[in-house]
Amino acid sequence: MRIALLGYGKMGKTIEQIALQRGHTIVIKANHNDNYDITQADIAIDFSIPSAAFKNISHSLTHNIPVISGTTGWLKDYDKAVALCEAKNGAFIYASNFSLGVNIFFELNTNLAKMMNTLKQYKVSIEEIHHTQKLDAPSGTAITLANDIISVHSNYNSWQLNKETDNAIQILAKREEDVPGTHTINYNSDIDTINIKHVAHNRQGFALGAVVAAEWLLGKTGIFTMKDVLNIG
Incomplete structure (x- = not known):
């Protein structure tokens, strides 16, 4: 080819x-x-x-x-x-992310969001960390994760960068040296936290x-x- x-x-x-x-x-x-x-x-x-x-x-x-x-x-x-x-x-x-592992992570994220839809006591947020040379924020991967949650979770209709608002998923975008890409989905309640994470070790x-x-x-x-x-x- x-x-x-x-x-x-x-x-x-x-x-x-x-x-x-x-x-x-x-x-x-x-x-x-x-x-x-x-x-x-x-x-x-x-x-x-x-x-x-x-x-x-x-x-x-x-x-x-x-x-x-x-x-x-x-x-x-x-x-x-x-x-x-x-x-x-x-x-x-x-694709916002071509990693084979991330695309499995997308499916886990959607399925978890479906399971959490009836548990209104949990507030979802997303954290993404990338290298300092990355030009856009939030990452395309974080946007895909947020949109996939929105598509199946009745509590949310949008996402917000670095802000917490009602009916919006907060995406925290961080930039650090030499980080290929880390994405974490957090479901927080007063009682406990559930999270799933994907960490890329290299490109x-x-x-x-x-x-x-x-x-x-x-x-x-x-x-x-x-x-x-x-x-x-």
Whole structure:
């Protein structure tokens, strides 16, 4: 599989290592202001920056190249990407987190929220910790976790960053040196606390998930998620 890496920072370089180990070829290594011929590639993997993501995705889809995107902070244009993918009969996966473990964690989070729905004495909150170079807050993973809870829990209809309000899930976003990503869901009551946590030890899990998703997507058409890739949910 010939891969275009759109975004060649720390994540792009880790994806490169994993892809080469799995027998693939990297034909493009581009950052947001580079010119490149996307038609050299069989598939594109975008881990760029919020301001470049939609341009990378639309450029790939316009040239009939399937694309995987793990960039967060650009989702105001997500519906445009979906519409373009459908118009071009293309293939597209966006995930706020490609880690295989995190996607299992998403399912645990949703199932726990369903169980807690009738226990109104518990107040839910989310804490996310990332490295200081992360450009967006809260993380895309934390937003996905919050939205999944909202979809099944009748107490909540929104989330708030670093604020506690009625009917909103508080997301505490912290930035610390050299933290790949830690996400904790807390259910607090006067009596006890229930929590579930996912801790990433390095970027390898994110990179492996992105390459696995690219392998799965090649040859398909449509808009998919990691649930489709992993056959869960």
